């Protein structure tokens with residue numbers, strides 16, 4: 434299972450880095466300050482064919498392997514975490530269709546997502562059902578050859594800007610979330626759908642995190658993904674793969690903070706010398722670099738398992754997200770320390786990176802949930818898990 438980047442991967446990194454340095458990084462502070470969705474950068478990525486990397490060529494995508502997709506996210510996140518969410522969420526929202534959708538569903542939706550003509554969002558979380566996904570309450574009631582969707586979702590990335598959603602709702606309330614939940618495709622111009630509220634956030638401030646409401650939203654039965662009752666499984670299989678994108682995002686944020694720290698330490702003079710000459714600073718930089726590299730290599734190792742459809746894929750992707758998220762938080766916090774007081778002000782990017790890093794420990798399963806997944810697989814291997 435080879436996971437070391439190839440010459441093609443290096444070339445992709447160089448191309449995306451140049452684009453991110455020239456076009457994304459100069460926009461990052463403004464996106465953060467204004468909290469505005471970066472429509473211009475969405476267009477840029479669409480023009481560069483960078484929103485379709487996870488789709489097959491027959492659906493208009495470029496069908497890059499998972500390491501390449503991680504490199505794309507990493508290099509965008511190194512410049513701006515909000516912008517890196519464009520390919521991340523395009524994949525997250527589409528994964529239920531990729532994993533369990535019909536040919537008709539794939540033909541209708543994937544080409545528009547690959548080209549960037551349409552944005553998609555993944556609507557699983559509800560106000561009272563975060564980590565406990567099975568506690569979902571949203572309902573889907575069969576109505577002839579349609580379903581009626583009623584309920585609400587919370588914290589949905591791109592929920593207010595998406596053209597289409599993958600939504601999870603109970604088709605069998607008695608059976609509950611694990612057995613009675615189903616996955617649906619909902620076009621957001623369907624009457625009864627609204628995105629009444631967008632959250633004010635600590636970080637990734639240009640990425641709208643929306644509350645969604647569904648009031649008798651009538652969708653064709655053909656928009657059911659897989660079979661009734663498949664929703665929980667589809668959601669888990671989606672997250673097992675997509676949280677690797679968050680690991681890549683975390684690696685990118687950490688790398689951005691490290692690079693800013695090295696540049697600053699090499700310039701800033703105190704006590705008649707560059708602060709990079711103090712051993713105390715050198716050791717911090719060394720720790721930041723080596724932990725970032727360790728997180729990156731674990732992310733690529735997990736990516737290789739995703740492409741190989743390895744049975745222990747959740748162990749790898751959760752480990753990668755756990756390690757990379759904690760690394761991003763530590764490295765960005767240390768970056769603020771390396772820059773001293775200047776690290777704390779918005780003139781320099783590291784305070785933004787520190788705020789952005791925090792979300793990688795929270796979404797697509799908190800760090801506590803990643804530990805549950807890793808521990809469960811570990812104990813299953815040892816034959817002592819309770820299962821479930």
Ligand SMILES: Cc1cc2nc3c(=O)[nH]c(=O)nc-3n(C[C@H](O)[C@H](O)[C@H](O)COP(=O)(O)OP(=O)(O)OC[C@H]3O[C@@H](n4cnc5c(N)ncnc54)[C@H](O)[C@@H]3O)c2cc1C
Pocket residue numbers: 554555556557558562563564565587588589590591634642792795796797798799800801802805
């Ligand atoms: C900015 C942002 C974007 C998001 N985007 C999306 C999106 O696009 N789509 C979507 O569906 N959701 C999205 N989410 C939701 C996100 O995935 C959830 O917030 C996350 O899963 C945690 O759920 P919660 O916030 O309800 O926390 P809770 O589940 O209430 O957790 C509270 C605390 O308890 C801990 N905890 C919970 N259960 C356990 C346990 N069994 N063992 C140990 N500790 C536990 C948690 O780790 C946490 O520390 C987003 C959230 C945010 C903030």
